[in-house]
Amino acid sequence: QELKVLLLSSSEEKKLQAHFEAAPLLKVPNHTFPVEVFHAQDAERDYLKAAVRTTIQIHTSEPDGDILLFLPHEDEIDLACQMLRKEAVHISHTLVVRAIYVGLPLMDLQQAFEPAPAGRMGGGKPSRKVVVASNIAETSLCIDQIVYVIDTGLAKQRAYNPRTRIEAQMVTPISYDSALLRARLAGRQQPGKCFRLYPEKAKNDWAPMIQREIKRSNLTTMVLMLKRLGFDDVVHFDFVDPPPPEALMRALQSLNYLGCIDDNGNITEAGHQASRLPVDPQIAKMLLEAPKHRCSNEALSIAAMLVSLPVWLRPKDAFRAANEAKARFAHMDGDHLTLLNVFHAYKQQIQDGHDASRFCAENFISIRAMRQAEVARDSLKLIMESIGLQMISTDFQDKEYYPNIRRCLISGFFMQVACLESEKRGAYSMLREGQEVILHPSTSLGHRPEWLVFHELSLSSKLFIKTGTQIRPEWLLDIAPKGYFDAAKISEKSSARSRLDRVLTRRFSQDGP
Numbered sequence: 080q081e082l083k084v085l086l087l088s089s090s091e092e093k094k095l096q097a098h099f100e101a102a103p104l105l106k107v108p109n110h111t112f113p114v115e116v117f118h119a120q121d122a123e124r125d126y127l128k129a130a131v132r133t134t135i136q137i138h139t140s141e142p143d144g145d146i147l148l149f150l151p152h153e154d155e156i157d158l159a160c161q162m163l164r165k166e167a168v169h170i171s172h173t174l175v176v177r178a179i180y181v182g183l184p185l186m187d188l189q190q191a192f193e194p195a196p197a198g199r200m201g202g203g204k205p206s207r208k209v210v211v212a213s214n215i216a217e218t219s220l221c222i223d224q225i226v227y228v229i230d231t232g233l234a235k236q237r238a239y240n241p242r243t244r245i246e247a248q249m250v251t252p253i254s255y256d257s258a259l260l261r262a263r264l265a266g267r268q269q270p271g272k273c274f275r276l277y278p279e280k281a282k283n284d285w286a287p288m289i290q291r292e293i294k295r296s297n298l299t300t301m302v303l304m305l306k307r308l309g310f311d312d313v314v315h316f317d318f319v320d321p322p323p324p325e326a327l328m329r330a331l332q333s334l335n336y337l338g339c340i341d342d343n344g345n346i347t348e349a350g351h352q353a354s355r356l357p358v359d360p361q362i363a364k365m366l367l368e369a370p371k372h373r374c375s376n377e378a379l380s381i382a383a384m385l386v387s388l389p390v391w392l393r394p395k396d397a398f399r400a401a402n403e404a405k406a407r408f409a410h411m412d413g414d415h416l417t418l419l420n421v422f423h424a425y426k427q428q429i430q431d432g433h434d435a436s437r438f439c440a441e442n443f444i445s446i447r448a449m450r451q452a453e454v455a456r457d458s459l460k461l462i463m464e465s466i467g468l469q470m471i472s473t474d475f476q477d478k479e480y481y482p483n484i485r486r487c488l489i490s491g492f493f494m495q496v497a498c499l500e501s502e503k504r505g506a507y508s509m510l511r512e513g514q515e516v517i518l519h520p521s522t523s524l525g526h527r528p529e530w531l532v533f534h535e536l537s538l539s540s541k542l543f544i545k546t547g548t549q550i551r552p553e554w555l556l557d558i559a560p561k562g563y564f565d566a567a568k569i570s571e572k573s574s575a576r577s578r579l580d581r582v583l584t585r586r587f588s589q590d591g592p
Contacts, residue, residue, distance in 0.1 A: 226270075508570065
């Protein structure tokens with residue numbers, strides 16, 4: 080008889096046990112030592128500075144033991160590490176500073192688990208290690224010798240609004256459950272201390288536990304997979320935590336626009352093909368359509384770069400040099416083609432027998448991201464060939480080489496198109512939703528195109544377009560599903576309605592009745 084074992088870390092084990100028909104529950108004891116918890120009297124205006132200050136205070140006044148500091152943003156983690164190293168120069172005993180977050184080079188991650196140097200420095204006190212981490216250190220990793228935890232009470236998590244189809248990473252207060260998890264990390268090996276940079280009353284406004292990811296995510300990929308597995312009625316699927324009905328309906332609608340399911344909700348041949356590609360359905364659609372646009376190889380490289388880790392390294396002490404390096408690869412038409420330039424340059428280095436690691440280091444490119452993109456590309460290529468898709472490209476000297484790639488981008492991402500509304504403010508509007516968005520400062524575009532197709536949005540002080548490429552409006556009418564850009568379906572907040580009407584009028588006058 081087949082044995083099925085579900086391994087998990089959850090505070091809702093009873094709920095899961097009931098869902099799986101009262102399956103046996105085996106608990107592994109998790110003994111921890113007492114942890115003394117301290118709260119700030121008031122909320123810190125600048126939690127980053129407060130976190131650095133608290134770390135230095137612990138290092139100079141508390142007994143032996145390493146420190147774990149939680150911060151929400153990768154950029155903040157890098158900045159905190161720099162600030163701590165700068166402060167540590169003025170302290171007689173060594174403070175070793177390490178970072179942990181998704182996307183960090185493997186060598187840097189491994190250093191976070193290495194113990195602080197043994198022995199005592201000037202002043203007679205032993206050296207100490209501080210690990211500055213994102214919330215992945217709550218449950219995904221175990222770091223030995225942690226005795227002190229500094230908790231900012233914040234974490235970055237994905238949020239999705241099915242009404243606007245906007246998915247973005249947001250910094251939010253942690254849950255009560257997360258606060259307990261963070262504190263317990265100080266008592267894994269001996270009694271410890273947790274310093275919370277927020278008042279105790281702040282917990283009264285927190286949720287008991289973090290909202291399940293299925294309730295705050297774009298469900299398009301999951302719904303397509305359920306369809307492929309034969310679960311036609313996904314609305315009534317027996318989820319452990321049912322997602323919002325609106326998110327399910329939006330996923331079904333998106334899959335219908337992409338041609339992955341028909342008007343009756345049945346999976347199509349294109350849907351079966353797309354479900355075999357382990358990427359977002361929009362990227363899969365782009366790859367399926369690539370042979371028609373004679374850019375299979377280029378679309379494959381772009382897709383691999385989009386699903387890999389962040390490509391650009393942005394060290395604070397070499398910010399200008401990093402920007403200059405990125406500008407060397409910039410393409411005038413946008414970020415997708417800039418990523419293609421980077422991948423081509425990287426592969427050329429390998430083919431010429433040069434050191435790819437040195438090339439990446441000199442150009443502030445993540446070697447880990449490039450290697451991941453290589454693996455992803457090889458895997459996707461095998462699947463595309465097994466489906467029977469042609470691997471073809473337009474001749475590089477052909478004037479349609481780059482326009483073909485931009486048309487191909489629209490075939491997958493026609494639902495993510497923006498129109499320029501204000502040159503002065505750099506404001507764009509999303510066509511169907513009317514949501515105002517801004518080009519992200521990191522874009523390789525040196526101007527503000529009238530029309531953009533983009534890969535993702537990022538929400539901070541404003542809603543930013545990340546990874547955008549300029550397109551022509553007539554391509555939308557030719558490539559998107561028939562009727563998708565009908566005037567009545569475009570938001571009244573967007574000037575795209577009148578602009579597309581002019582394109583249609585001009586085309587009609589040229590072609591005649």
